[in-house]
Amino acid sequence: MEEQSRDDAEGNAKKIVQWERETLERLAFATLKEQKLQRRWSIFFKFVFIFMILFGAYQFGGFFQPDADNSARHTALVEINGEIETEGSGSAHDVIPALDRAFAESGSVGVILRINSPGGSPVQAGMINDEIVRLRQQYPDKKLYVVVEEMCASGGYYIAAAADKIFVNKASVVGSIGVLTDGFGFTGLMSKLGVERRLMTAGENKGFMDPYSPITEKQKAYSQAMLNEIHQQFIDVVKKGRGKRLKETPEIFSGLFWVGSKAVEMGLADDFGTIDSVARDVIKAEDIVDYTQKEDLPERVLKKFGASVGSAAMATVSRSGSFTLH
Template sequence: MEDQSKDRVDYGSHSNQPWERETLERLVFATLEEQRRQRRWGIFFKFSFVSLILFGFYHFGGLFQHEVDNSAPHTALVDIDGEIDSEGSGSASAVIPALDRAFSESGAVAVILRINSPGGSPVQAGMINDEIVRLRSQYPDKKLYVVVDEMCASGGYYIAAAADKIFVNKASVVGSIGVLMDGFGFTGLMNKVGVERRLMTAGENKGLMDPYSPMSDKQKAYSQAMLNEIHQQFIDVVRKGRGQRLKETPETFSGLFWVGSKAVDMGLADGFGTVDSVARDVIKAEDIVDYTQKEDLPERVLKKFGASVGSAAISAMLKPSKLTLH
């Protein structure tokens, strides 16, 4: 009798175990599915909320904006803040339209170009410089003054040289009239670790500046000649823009940079001033209207959410050696 009782107890425990496991599994899977559903709805509502905001600013933002009366006398302001490159506030595509609007506005008494830049692309700087020269010729009664913030070096100064006058702070960094081409060479390291570079080209110089291949003396001489040519273009622009005000020394075009007070002594700048003081004391139009081309709100929101982080990182990694006015 005892053995039968034990058999019944063991049999009952084995029969209940699958049922309990199955029930627990159903509960766990149901809980997980509910969590997934909540996450999906959460993402949907967040996306819908952002979309509604962007839609509202695109279609209804104009209802809440007041038109600025630019017909009254004022000082036009355009900002360049950061590297002179094909993107951003220092690109020709951003600066030139802003300058065109500022010069063409009847109420703009004069234009201030505020620069805070370490330099950058000689192409972008040259395009902006050429446009300033053109606009000054087209609007001879409308002056353009550069006001330097922290720094106006290299490509930034290339642009500033086209101005009627340049105003700085005593501690601003000004100058660096030179050209550089930077990159890395890994051939020595590759030889040490036994790595062979296999580069095939059609054209003996197609691999010029490839960081994994050595440079021949002929290639070095060619690159240096190109840098010298661009440097001479830079020198010509400064001499033409500054004229008799420039007090040349052997170091003027050496790539060195100076503080604002020294730049004034050297004729690289004309005096000290800020945007407000130049508008008030030089232009005699204290009201300032900003013509700088700004990023629109949707673009700022997308960048805030990191939409462009991936492409920017990939672009940075794949960029080749770059020629810059730094």
Template sequence: MDDLLLNSKLPEQDRAGTTWERELLEKLAMETLKEQRLKRRWGIFFKFAFLALVVASLYHFSEYGTAEMENLGHHTALIEIEGSIESEGSGSANSVIPALNRAFSDAGSVGVVVRINSPGGSPVQAGMINDEIGRLRKEYPQKKLYVVVDEICASGGYYIAAAADKIYVNKASVVGSIGVLMDGFGFTTLMDKVGIERRLMTAGENKGFMDPFSPQTEKQKVFSQSMLNDIHEQFIDTVRRGRGKRLKETPEMFSGLFWIGSKAVEMGLADDFGTIDTVARDVIKAENIVDYTQKEGLPERVLKKFGASVGQGAIKALSKTNLPSLR
């Protein structure tokens, strides 16, 4: 308002000059603002471009390890299985089987060592890896596959190890647990006390089978136990086929118990004591060790770091509830 009053009192020429100056200042300000915005946009662009280049480079090196190099010479091929045997991770068939194929097919690999440090997991994943080891041993009879046990090789981990030519352990390693379990929870009694009604509608008498909020019938318990027994027999047959006459069977051997490495050697569950280095040097006679383990890609690691896998892990955990497990 003060500007309007002031301009009304100024001569017409002065008002025109003031308007021109304001317009010029506004144009200069707008041009400066545009230039700053443009600089910021280009700065953001170059930052993202540089980040993309770094990510692409890291991804390239994470996907292609030392096993992709040429002229490796005679060497011991190493594959590591760490953690649970699941559909994802280093213990999954999708990770282990391609690594096994590369290790066996490489002309420079003299023998293969699989290092296992696993409490067990999926009988399906363990079974697929066991079958593939058997196939590759027949296809490449001149190459031996040895398992070296780290801290623990139990249940599903031992299911895989049973396919090896020989199993090496530490005296204190944990070995065995040849059994199957299927666990879950039942909340029906608690719901009755609290006064909660479960409303589950199904088409099919057993479609709600193993639902933790519904009572379990005796027929369903019998069915579950029968399924576990069948998988257990598959496990036992696999161990007997892999270990052969080396096994000194006892009633407890297939009961789900586990033993330290020194006892496992006595029982025939393992062959001797050794490490990756001693097996490569003294058994395979190729001290140069090349890691063929299929490493986790950079995108997966980044997602986990920033917590994007939390929801996926929860969904995966829910989807696995009540599935048979070699643990």
């Protein structure tokens, strides 16, 4: 009996020792796990902190740098890159304020508008053209020169025509004075596939330019009349801007485009030059200050991940039937 009690006591003692060991092991593992989590969170917050510092430095770096002395004599520069659209460097929303600042600055003695564009919206191009004409009248002592590098076609040339002079490279692409509207018609394919279009409208022409409905001769004539009217507006702007320098031919307003050397011969451009050569030799102010309106980081992020996705989709859907200077 005593021996049995002794065995039971030894067994209980072993169980207690085993329990203590297991408890210590669990505590040790829990402590290690907690330390790992703390290290991970520490690294995460360090990255967040570094990102915030870099973001703040990017956004507000201008506050830590002395402002450029734009009161000193200089050539003002504004750039248009890409299509003439409602958004971006070719939009009236961005270009007009930049031109206003360039002309208004006391230190600017002349303005260069650098254009690399295949064309785009006649509305946006017309708004910028009108503003250039207004600014030239308001600041008669400041000249505006367009410098073309790769391309200044259609809507881009619509804008350029308002300049005092146009400078090109001999291989630049210049011209394309015309208007187009494009789209697709699927009525034949739908008929073959047995697909019926069920479009209901109030107004006989409300479905005008619908790609899934046939277009009538009356609608074609109406669309062509609109194209001709916008084309004539383009022609009038070019004639007014270029004046007697323009050597008119039957093809000059046909929508064709030419290399820079031919454009100079035809009076579509005035001479050869670059931003630096025009600033140095024509404006006589080698120091160049860029007034182009730039997008900041939040705007780029929002456009990339937010509203721009929807607007791009809408632009794709609504592109059929729109008028463009291309």
